[in-house]
Amino acid sequence: DVKVTQSSRYLVKRTGEKVFLECVQDMDHENMFWYRQDPGLGLRLIYFSYDVKMKEKGDIPEGYSVSREKKERFSLILESASTNQTSMYLCASSLGTAKNIQYFGAGTRLSVL
Amino acid sequence: TQLLEQSPQFLSIQEGENLTVYCNSSSVFSSLQWYRQEPGEGPVLLVTVVTGGEVKKLKRLTFQFGDARKDSSLHITAAQPGDTGLYLCKAAGNKLTFGGGTRVLVKP
Numbered sequence: 555d556v557k558v559t560q561s562s563r564y565l566v567k568r569t570g571e572k573v574f575l576e577c578v579q580d581m582d583h584e585n586m587f588w589y590r591q592d593p594g595l596g597l598r599l600i601y602f603s604y605d606v607k608m609k610e611k612g613d614i615p616e617g618y619s620v621s622r623e624k625k626e627r628f629s630l631i632l633e634s635a636s637t638n639q640t641s642m643y644l645c646a647s648s649l650g651t652a653k654n655i656q657y658f659g660a661g662t663r664l665s666v667l
Numbered sequence: 668t669q670l671l672e673q674s675p676q677f678l679s680i681q682e683g684e685n686l687t688v689y690c691n692s693s694s695v696f697s698s699l700q701w702y703r704q705e706p707g708e709g710p711v712l713l714v715t716v717v718t719g720g721e722v723k724k725l726k727r728l729t730f731q732f733g734d735a736r737k738d739s740s741l742h743i744t745a746a747q748p749g750d751t752g753l754y755l756c757k758a759a760g761n762k763l764t765f766g767g768g769t770r771v772l773v774k775p
Contacts, residue, residue, distance in 0.1 A: 589765075594676060594767050594768075595767055596673075596755060596765040596766050596768050597710070597765040598765075599764075644709050646709070654759050655700070655712050655715070656710075656757075657709075658708075659709050660708050660709050661707075661708075661709055
C-alpha cells in the first residue's frame with residue numbers, strides 16, 4: 555500500500571524558531587512536493603524535487619528551504635518561523651509520469667505563536 | 668487570481684440531493700485531476716481526465732472535461748454523507764496548480 559508519512563500531525567513553534575518538517579515515502583517515487591493549504595486558497599506549491607539533491611521553487615518559496623539527501627525523504631525548513639507561516643503543510647510524492655498522480659501525507663498543522 | 672477557479676466555495680445539501688462543482692480556467696491543460704480530501708487526511712485522487720469532452724463515471728460521481736480543455740465539472744448524484752469533503756481540481760504540468768477547493772457537506 556502506498557504510504558507518505560509526515561513526522562508530526564501538530565506542531566506549535568515560536569516566532570523566530572527554526573522548524574523542520576519531515577516527509578518520508580516508501581514508493582520509490584522520484585518526485586516529492588511540499589504544499590501549504592489555507593482556507594479558500596487551495597494547495598499552493600512551496601518547493602518540489604525531482605531527484606536526490608535536486609530542488610525547484612514552487613509558487614511561494616519565500617521563507618522556506620528544502621533538503622533531499624535521500625530519495626525517500628524530503629524535508630521542509632522554516633529558517634525563522636513567522637506567524638504568517640501558520641498553516642497546514644502537505645507533503646506529496648509521485649512517479650515521473652506525465653499524469654503526475656500525487657500521493658499525499660496526512661498533513662502537519664503548524665502554529666507559529 | 669488563481670489559475671484554476673472553483674465554484675462554489677461551499678455547498679451544503681441534504682442526503683439524496685444532486686450537486687455540481689465547477690473548475691474553470693482561461694488556460695488550456697493537457698489533463699486535469701479531481702481529488703477529495705477528508706478531514707484530517709491528505710487529498711486522494713478520484714479521477715484524471717485527458718481528452719476534451721471526456722466524461723468519466725465513478726459510481727455516483729460524473730466528471731467532465733470541457734471540449735476546449737479549459738474547464739471541468741464534477742456531478743454527484745444522490746449525495747451521501749460519505750461524500751462530505753473538500754473537492755480539489757488540479758491541472759497537470761510542471762506547476763501542478765490546484766484550485767481553491769469546494770467544501771461539500773452532505774447532511775443526513
